[in-house]
Amino acid sequence: MLCQLPTYHNLPDNAVVCLMSPTASGKTDLACQLYQTGRFELISVDSALIYQGMNIGTAKPTADELREFPHHLVDIIRPTDSYSVANFVHDVERLIGQIHAKGKIPLLVGGTMMYYMALLDGISSVPQTVQSVRQKVQQWLHEQGNAALYEYLLQHDPIICQKLKITDTQRITRAVEVHLQTAQPMSYWQTLPKIALSDNPQWRWYGIIVNPDRAWLHERIERRLQLMWAAGFVDEVVQLLISYPDLTAEMPAMRAVGYRQVLDYLVAIHHECVVNHHGLQPYYLLKQSAISPQNISNNHHFDKKMQKTTTNTEAVACQDMKNKALYATRQLAKRQYTWLRQLALIDKATTTNLTIASFDSIQQVQQQFMQY
Numbered sequence: 068m069l070c071q072l073p074t075y076h077n078l079p080d081n082a083v084v085c086l087m088s089p090t091a092s093g094k095t096d097l098a099c100q101l102y103q104t105g106r107f108e109l110i111s112v113d114s115a116l117i118y119q120g121m122n123i124g125t126a127k128p129t130a131d132e133l134r135e136f137p138h139h140l141v142d143i144i145r146p147t148d149s150y151s152v153a154n155f156v157h158d159v160e161r162l163i164g165q166i167h168a169k170g171k172i173p174l175l176v177g178g179t180m181m182y183y184m185a186l187l188d189g190i191s192s193v194p195q196t197v198q199s200v201r202q203k204v205q206q207w208l209h210e211q212g213n214a215a216l217y218e219y220l221l222q223h224d225p226i227i228c229q230k231l232k233i234t235d236t237q238r239i240t241r242a243v244e245v246h247l248q249t250a251q252p253m254s255y256w257q258t259l260p261k262i263a264l265s266d267n268p269q270w271r272w273y274g275i276i277v278n279p280d281r282a283w284l285h286e287r288i289e290r291r292l293q294l295m296w297a298a299g300f301v302d303e304v305v306q307l308l309i310s311y312p313d314l315t316a317e318m319p320a321m322r323a324v325g326y327r328q329v330l331d332y333l334v335a336i337h338h339e340c341v342v343n344h345h346g347l348q349p350y351y352l353l354k355q356s357a358i359s360p361q362n363i364s365n366n367h368h369f370d371k372k373m374q375k376t377t378t379n380t381e382a383v384a385c386q387d388m389k390n391k392a393l394y395a396t397r398q399l400a401k402r403q404y405t406w407l408r409q410l411a412l413i414d415k416a417t418t419t420n421l422t423i424a425s426f427d428s429i430q431q432v433q434q435q436f437m438q439y
Contacts, residue, residue: 071424071435072273072275072422072424072435072436073273074435074436074437074438075101075104075106075107075436075437076104076106078106078172078271078273079271080167080170080172081167081269081270081271082172082270082271082272082273083163083172083173083175083265083270083271083272083273084107084172084173084174084175084272084273084274084275085112085175085176085183085186085187085272085273085274085275086098086174086175086176086275086277086432087178087180087183087274087275087276087277087407087410088178088276088277088278088279088403088407088429089178089277089278089279089284089399089400089403089404089407090126090178090288090396090399090400090403091126091284091287091288091291091396091400092277092279092284092287092429093287093429094176094177094178094277094429095126095128095176096429097176097429097432097433098136098174098176099132099135099136100433100437101174101437102136102174104437106171106172107171107172107173107174108137108139108162108166108169108171108172108173108174109136109137109138109139109174109176110138110139110140110159110162110166110173110174110175110176111138111139111140111141111175111176111177112140112155112175112176112177112178112179112182112183113125113140113141113177113178113179114150114155114179114181114182114319114323115179115320115323116138116140116141116142116177117140117141117142117143117144117150118142118144118145118146118320119142119143119144119145119146120145120146120303120306120307120310121146121303121307121320121323121326122303123295123298123299123300123303124295124300124303124304124323124325124326124329125323126291126295127141127142128141139158139162140155140158140159140162145311146307146311146314146318146320146321147311147313147314147318147320149237149240149319150319151237151241152181152182152185152190153190153193153195154195155182155185156182156185156186156190156264157195159173159175159186159264160264163264163270167270178399178403180402180403180406180407180410181406183274183406183410184406184409184410185263186263186264186265187263187264187265187272187274187410187413187421188261188263188265188410188413189260189261189262189263189265189266190261190262190263191256191257191259191261191262192256192259192260192261192262193245193253193256193257194245194248194249196241196244196245196248197248200244200247200248201244203247204216204240204243204244204247205240207243208236208240213233213234213236213239213317214233216236216239216240216243217231217233217239219243219246220239220242220243220246223246223252224242224246224252224253224254226252226254227242227252227253227254227257234317235317236317236318237317237318237319241253265420265421266420267420268420270420271420271422272420272421272422273421273422273423273424274410274421274422274423274424275424275426275432275436276407276410276411276423276424276425276426277425277426277427277428277429277431277432278404278407278425278426278427279427279428279429280427280428281400281404284400285397285400288393288396288397288400289393292325292389292392292393292396295325296389300325300329301329301332301333304326304329304330304333305333305338305340307320308330308333308340308341309340316330324392324395324396324399325392325395325396327395328388328389328391328392328395329388329392331388331391332384332385332387332388335384335387336380336381336384410423411423411425
């Protein structure tokens, strides 16, 4: 139900608070202010902050900030590892119990709206994949490629195939794992009633939705991206590719907004980190990035006559990267606004477990929830 929130010091001891707002809107700063009250522990709700080594492009709090304002579910896996919505819900359920046991209130903050929807509206009760099945499917993927897994799904779960792109390795892999483990297709599991943590009578959920002015947000997005470029975002992606030779373009980490655009840029300029540290992998990256592999040469050393042209080409590619990253981030914000409208309309009329309140700015939340 949509109504007014109590102030933070009047929250019940079994409260769980979700702070939901688009990217670059200032929600992390507000969460840190709430942490300083002593009532809360912070849980990150961000599908990119989970990755180690992805700091600049995710606007991850610095090491000093994380020491001062600890966040659960930050830096928990490598960029080559998988992490599903079900993993997130399982982790949050565990953390809520631990935080309440310490007399604190969990404050969930971040911009991955699918995660919030899973918590508040529920997800299908698909069993988690056991390690032996995951290893089998990963070996299959490594040896025969994504197309083989997709062909398997066409035979065993054509319904789910209609919802998946052949390049969506993460979801294809998950669907294959589910069928191998349960002998039931993913589409079957998705027909079952959803289970939401917010239905748990032990806990009292409060959703804070912030929908800031779009023009204001677009300006903040542009400023933040400028800071990211200046801080060495491109160098960060280079280091990721060097540190993780198995990191490929179709992995969720490299599909994150900004990272995909930097990867396309590195491929376009034939950067040595792509060629030297990934072997034949550049051709796969190029295919995923929709850049023609015919433009790649085995000899990446240009003579002096070509240096000026190369410099100009790199400058054009760099500007193209920045433009596309800005556009992609604004599109992300647009999708987040849509998710927030859906979250505000979650029908919990039959329960008192969930209260949702909407605001136009972080300042409004401070005034009502924190009484600033």
